[in-house]
Amino acid sequence: KDQHTGAEFHNRQVDLYAQYDPVLLLNFLKNSNFYDLEEALKLCKARKMHNEMVFILNRMGSTSDALMIIIYRLQDVKRAIEFVENSNDDELWEVLIKHSLESKLFLSDLLGHVGDHYVDSLKLVTQIPEEKEIPMLKQKIMNIFTDKQLQISVQEGCVGILEKDCIKLHASHADLSRGGISVDTFALCCHCKRHVVGTLRPEGIYVCMDGTVSHGSCARKHDESKASELKAREAASARAAAVEAAAEDHSRREDRRRRIGNANYA
Numbered sequence: 001k002d003q004h005t006g007a008e009f010h011n012r013q014v015d016l017y018a019q020y021d022p023v024l025l026l027n028f029l030k031n032s033n034f035y036d037l038e039e040a041l042k043l044c045k046a047r048k049m050h051n052e053m054v055f056i057l058n059r060m061g062s063t064s065d066a067l068m069i070i071i072y073r074l075q076d077v078k079r080a081i082e083f084v085e086n087s088n089d090d091e092l093w094e095v096l097i098k099h100s101l102e103s104k105l106f107l108s109d110l111l112g113h114v115g116d117h118y119v120d121s122l123k124l125v126t127q128i129p130e131e132k133e134i135p136m137l138k139q140k141i142m143n144i145f146t147d148k149q150l151q152i153s154v155q156e157g158c159v160g161i162l163e164k165d166c167i168k169l170h171a172s173h174a175d176l177s178r179g180g181i182s183v184d185t186f187a188l189c190c191h192c193k194r195h196v197v198g199t200l201r202p203e204g205i206y207v208c209m210d211g212t213v214s215h216g217s218c219a220r221k222h223d224e225s226k227a228s229e230l231k232a233r234e235a236a237s238a239r240a241a242a243v244e245a246a247a248e249d250h251s252r253r254e255d256r257r258r259r260i261g262n263a264n265y266a
Helices: 007-020 022-031 037-046 050-060 063-074 077-087 090-100 104-116 121-126 137-178 216-265
Strands: 205-207 213-215
Touching: 007 022, 007 037, 022 050, 037 050, 050 063, 050 077, 063 077, 063 090, 077 090, 077 104, 090 104, 090 121, 104 121, 104 137, 121 137, 205 216, 213 216
Parallel strands: none
Antiparallel strands: 205 213
């Protein structure tokens, strides 16, 4: 469907969805860019539509406020972790841990889910107060260790597969490099544009990996020309830098002379 269709009525549609079919509102909010975010947020807040508020706040860039709604309104630990993971914001992890420590039940649920995600478990566990009682804490800690060990095993397996693929590709590339490169009978030198085969010179011909060919003398002249150009550019850059430095030094001396003159005049 064309998202631009009826764009001028999308604010009205948000209101109508909220009143008569709130189940479809979130999908509409995700697929439209033509409604006022502030007005939509006010409408959802008045109707306590928390899922919609999380989406709108996230689109507005207010990720901390969206996380607060997930923690305190929706009280969905797994969604809070996924939200923070998708945000790629380290500060949100700090916010999540800080507010989790305020609720024994939420902290317990968080400990039960961190093993399934790439969460800094050490940071979370070390911040738990010693006097805080958490149901089944020992079992949850053991589960975290088990899940982390599984993640490490999976990562090591992936690294091993990548290493084997790299070795195979390197061997294949080496075989191709050692193989011969055919030169067409009518191939032209990429520098002088004359035929290479049939006009063989004492210095031979150069064949590049991309299939281009050239006379040996032409290739050397080209390389020498490039080297000369590079040296000329470096020399020009050095001269320009020297001129700029001299100008700056002259400007500083003139400025110092004016300040001394003004001081003597005063």
